[in-house]
Amino acid sequence: MQGLQTNYLTPTGREEAWRFTPLARMGGLHDGTVVRSGESSLFLRTGLTSGVTFAQVAPDAIAPFSQSDDAVVLHARSEVTAISHLSIDKGITLAEPIYLGRKSVAGEYSRIKISLGVNAHAKVILENSGSTILGEDLEMELGAGASLTFISLQEWSADTVYSARHHAILDRDASLESIVVTLGGSLVRILPTVEFRGEGASVSLNGVYFASAGQHQEHRLHVDHLVPRAKSRVNYKGALTGDKAHTVWIGDVFIRAAAEGTDTYELNRNLLLSDGARADSVPNLEIETGEIVGAGHASTTGRFDDEQLFYLMSRGIESDDARRLVVRGFFAEIIGHIGAEDIQERLMTHIDTELSRVGA
């Protein structure tokens, strides 16, 4: 029965959700054929402070809080025997970020749960690195009035496959700021998704990605305004260079009939640095009520802005240096908000290296 169900769920590539993804490069995450070592790669890099716990818990101790029809998430839910649960008690305000890191594990399905109690405030930084094939179901649950800054860094090795859903559930007046940085990996497919369950909640979803030759980087956002007066902002920026560099950005925003007073805006900008790269960008807004504050989206994909280059070069700056300044600036706008100097410097150094490698 289990096998039959799995077959039924296996994507063929014709589905809307999979039409951009090269399934042959998924490492078997989508059909359950990935070879698992049985170990968990996630570990806590920082010490625990009062009111914070990190534990492996049985799946039935924490029921999935969200629905999903994503094949990778469903495989993770049917196979994972222990969920990594990071919990921040109600009323706790953390002065320092919590860092999560990865041990080297060859193949894995993983489940992570981050819970913030009522009026808890925290910053969590997930540093993804190493060589692996990883399918992940990550849920964040924010209690009323809680706030979370969630930063996930994809600095994977060149052969890594990472397919994950980063799902946030927000209760009344909660707020989430997320920054997704995708640089490494062969195939990275992330679904940053949001479910508003209480009025007055807000999210700011930001991302930067840099795809070099042969890399597939896919970010599929889904923001569901189910309740009144929630606010969402989406800003994803990407640069591409090299043959068969491919990025996909999908921005689905739903404003349900009950979601009066919704305020939403989403933006995706792509900078093509060479021939042979391809950026797909699909903003999608569905509105079931007219009683909203605002709803909009914008998507641009193009080459360097000639006026910016002219301005910089007219000050004596050579063409290559001018391009580097523009690209650095393009990314710095979001990376500068991470708020951890060492990480920001590391990411910008990575981008500089990529740029000098391609002579941009």
Place this chain on the structure above:
Amino acid sequence: MSTLEIKNLQVSVDTEAGAKEILKGVDLTIRSGETHAVMGPNGSGKSTLAYSIAGHPKYKITGGSVTLDGVDLLEMTVDERARAGLFLAMQYPVEVPGVSVSNFLRTAATALRGEAPKLRTWVGEVKDAMNALNMDPAFAERNVNEGFSGGEKKRHEIMQLELLKPKIAILDETDSGLDVDALRIVSEGVNRAKAANDLGVLLITHYTRILRYIKPDFVHVFAAGRVVEEGGPELAEKLEESGYAEYVTQ
């Protein structure tokens, strides 16, 4: 002593209807220490002159020459022209998101001087230049031209003029969008740069009011893509009274 020599310059732009000739043979010579005002009605080609000399890719040179101290500028890339000693203060300075003013200025100074300026003296230099133009020190950490008011953009252009020390500067409608106080502050910056570096100035303007602060040695009236009349400061006074009507109808 430097000389910018523009001879019979002809420039066109590509439009949907084909190439359109904008400059129809412009002759101008600007030497160190001289200030030349180029005045003319809107659409006469004044900005085209400025951007063509600086090397904007939109403008196609179809004839004539531009040399700086005998060296052909038109054969140079935009950055090479700047390193040869040319500066263009733009009417609409461009926003560069994510690039701070301080990073931009230091990169430009490094390119123009051939080596990175010593950090300690450089910080002082920038601070002095900003003080002189009544600019808030926090300005240095803002992104280039992003969210700047019209006046802030022009101050930022003139701050660069003072810091980067070109031989010849083209000021394209630097007075536009400035109130009286800002106009005075910006003009004083230009005058300081002239005094400090024996700067030659090509001042492009529609109105005479900036000439009360920056005194021209020569005035050239521009209409329909060429210089139609030339004289001394008295010509500007005549324009103040009678406008451009007689030139436009020609």
